[in-house]
Structures are given as C-alpha cells and as structure tokens.
Amino acid sequence: MTASIGIWAQGDPSGESVLYRWEADQQTGYVTFEVPTRRFRPADDSGQPIGDLSFDPAVGEPSGTAAGVNQRLFNQVVVAIMRAYRRAGTAPATAHAYYY
Structure with a gap:
C-alpha cells in the first residue's frame, strides 16, 4: 500500500478544470478535476x-x-483531492495523503 501521495495543482486552482500532478510509489501521473461537476479523469501532463x-x-x-x-x-488521488475540496470548499492547491 502507498505510504503517501503528493498532489499539487499545476497552475491556478481557481478555474473550472484543474490539472493535478501526483507522485507515489516511485510513480507520477496527472488527473483533471472538473470543479462544477466534481468529475475526475486521468490525464497527460x-x-x-x-x-x-x-x-x-x-x-x-x-x-x-x-x-x-x-x-x-487513481482512486486514492481522487479521494485525497475530494477530502481537501470538502474541507476548503474550493479546488485545493495541494491534497497530500498519508497512510499508516
């Protein structure tokens, strides 16, 4: 299981679609967060x-x-961003997750 996931918004998180970069388990990837619908999709850089x-x-x-x-x-990244979104009420600049 992943011990931690680093998640950062790439650019301004105040738009209707936010690109996030994540790093975990010596892997990296990107997801888009469509803020109005709260839909997520894996993406390229x-x-x-x-x-x-x-x-x-x-x-x-x-x-x-x-x-x-x-x-x-992908699922873990989505959950981390959604938790941060619910706390802040807006798309977060970061949404790191830690599992122990």
Whole structure:
C-alpha cells in the first residue's frame, strides 16, 4: 500500500478544470478535476484525458478504462483531492495523503 501521495495543482486552482500532478510509489501521473461537476479523469501532463476512465461522484465509483493508468492510485488521488475540496470548499492547491 502507498505510504503517501503528493498532489499539487499545476497552475491556478481557481478555474473550472484543474490539472493535478501526483507522485507515489516511485510513480507520477496527472488527473483533471472538473470543479462544477466534481468529475475526475486521468490525464497527460498537458491535461488531455487518457482513455475513458473517469470518477463521477454521482455514481460514486470509477468507470471506463485507461491504458497504463494504475486504477488503485487513481482512486486514492481522487479521494485525497475530494477530502481537501470538502474541507476548503474550493479546488485545493495541494491534497497530500498519508497512510499508516
């Protein structure tokens, strides 16, 4: 299990879509957070979606697939960003998660 995940907004987190970079288990990746709908998608470093994998909070679980994306880490990143979002009421600048 991942001990920690570092998550940082790439650019201004006040927009309608925020790109986040994450690092965990010697891996890195990106997710986009569509703030109005609270939907998440794995992305490349320019914010372009990878595959059709997404997390829709209305459904409460991920759906679709994305080649090369670790779905366990994707889920952990989504949960960390959503926790920080709920605390702040806005898209967070960081959303680090620690597991012990």
